[in-house]
Amino acid sequence: MKRFHRVAAVFAAAALLTGCAGGTGGGTDPGDVNPEGEIEPREISWLLSRPAEGATITIMQQLADEYAADHPGFKLNLITTPDRPSYIQKYETLAAANKLPELFDTDATPYAQQLAEKGQMVDAEALLKDLGYYDDYRENALNYQRFDDGSLYMIPFEFQLEFFWYNKELFEEAGVSVPESLDDFPALCTDLRAAGVTPIALDGQDQWPLERYMAYQPFRLAGPDYVQGVKTGETQLSDEVGTKSVEWLSDLAEAGCFDEGFSSTGYADAQALFTSGKAALYNIGTWELGNLATEALDEGVRDDVDFFTLPTVADAATEPNEYVVSSGIGMAVNAKTYDPLVRDFLGYALERYPELYAETGALSPTTNVQTAVPENATPLYEKALMAADDLGSSLAMPWDTQLDPASNTRLQQELVLLLQGNASVDEFISTVDTTIAENAPKYFG
Known part of the structure; x- marks a missing residue:
């Protein structure tokens, strides 16, 4: 019954969006980024998967209101679904019905690439170049949004670095x-456990933080392209790199690296374990600078907190200054409803957005603005910002944005079993390899 109501709600949303995503005869060529015609103000919609009170939504709403003041009749309708699984269901249902609004959020997933290949998304690289903003963006911010073939169909609104606090x-x-090495983690956890400390605080409930650990050894051992082979079934986890990676995860479990009951620990609870001094390590990104590098952090641990970047391994294929660097979920532009109004509004918003975003204390996806350091910041705040100026070009891509949905869901389930000691290394590898072999051909064609 609950599933019926959820799906019904999605189709209701599709019907609602039909009226606000019609456009005025917009272009259908993804490369036609500067269509001819008059700017005719109307309501456009943005399907979002971002915190409703977050900086991106707040700033874009402000810019939309300013734009509307000069273009009577214009309105930006924000359709927000912060819960990622629910958002993906809504997004894919609307896409299948060809009823996506003018703007919509998406990661650079295989599903999104299929939409781009079908001509449903505007070429973001061509658009940013035509607007004159392309060269302002950080290379890594754009690269995070690219598909496997290097094409760019999403615009970044964030820039985040992930550290071990x-x-x-x-x-x-x-x-x-x-x-100094990822291989030092099991012994580190063993010693911390012996001292009566939870080694690593982990948000296991949301699953993606655990999947980060799955990506670390392959990235260091074989580079960023390893996951491309795994996700299509061309490479198996049973190979040397995959086996070592799974064995490392099993070693983490045996050493008691994660908090007991990690699979039911939520985001806030995991952070509280660390900020209360009950856990020694916490792997999270710079989006948490306000909580970890300002006086908002409990003074009992404030002076004891520091961070380090992803350790390397012997004979690593990637450099120490290359690790998980993301630009968050990107914004795609619907080619079907793209017209002079959408282009003009984006031109206006993207010109001012970086400065306003940097004023919030966040790292901008562009290099033409300077982040404002809060008055209550600790020295760690500037240390984290400075790390953004010393990055390599390889990115450790989150596997949850790379695998087909069915295989990714099974991987997440098996990771929990592995780290709970309920699945052996061989069982994990066999199950995941078999799952990908069954699903990847259907998904990647």
Whole structure:
């Protein structure tokens, strides 16, 4: 019954959007980024998967209101679904019905690439170049949004670096130091456990944080392209790189690296474990600078917190300054409803957005603005910002944005079993390889 109501609601949303996504005879060629015609103000919609009170939505609404003041009749309708699984269901249902609104959020997933190949998305690289903004963007911010073939169909609104935050005092009490290699993690966890400390706080409920750990060893051992072979079934986890990666995860479990009951620990609870001094490590991105690098952090641990970047391994294929760097979920532009109005509004908004976003204390996806450091920031805040200026070009892509949906869901389930000790290394590899072999051909054609 619940499933029926959820699906019904999605189709209701599709019907609602039919009226606001019609356009005025917009272009259908994804490369026609500067269509001819008059700017005729109307309501356009943006299907979002972002926090309703977050900086991106707040700023874009402000810019839309300013634009509307000069273009009577214009309105930006924000359709927000912060819960990612629910959003993906809505997004894919609307896409299948060919009823996506003018703007919509999407990661650079295989599904999104299929939409682009069908001509349903405007060429974002061509659009940014035509508007004169392309060269302002950080290379890594754009590259995170690219498909496997290098094409760019999403516009970034964020720029995030992911670090391992750690408690220096807990490290000192346990007699451990910052790991130089990923292979040092099991011993590190063992020593922290012996000192009575939870080694790593993990949001297992949302699954993506655990999947990050799946990506680390392959990225260091074989580079960013490894996942491309795995997701299509051309490469199996049973090979040397995959086996070592799964064995490493199993070693983390055996060493008790994660908090007990991690699979039911939510985002806020995982963060609280670290910020209360009960966990020694927390792997999270710069979107949490306000909580981890300002006086908002409990003064009992404030002076003990520091961070390090993803450790390397022997004979690594990637450099120490290459790790998980993302530009968040991107915004795609519907080619079907694209017209002079949509182009003009985006031109207006993208010109001013970076400065307003940087004023919030966040890293802009562009390099032409300077991030404002809050008055209550600790020295870690600027240290984190400076890391953005020393990055390599390889990105550790989150596997949840790469695998086909069915295989990704099964991988997440099996990761929990592996790290709970309920699946062996061989069982995990066999199950995941078999699942991908069954699903990838159907998905990737």
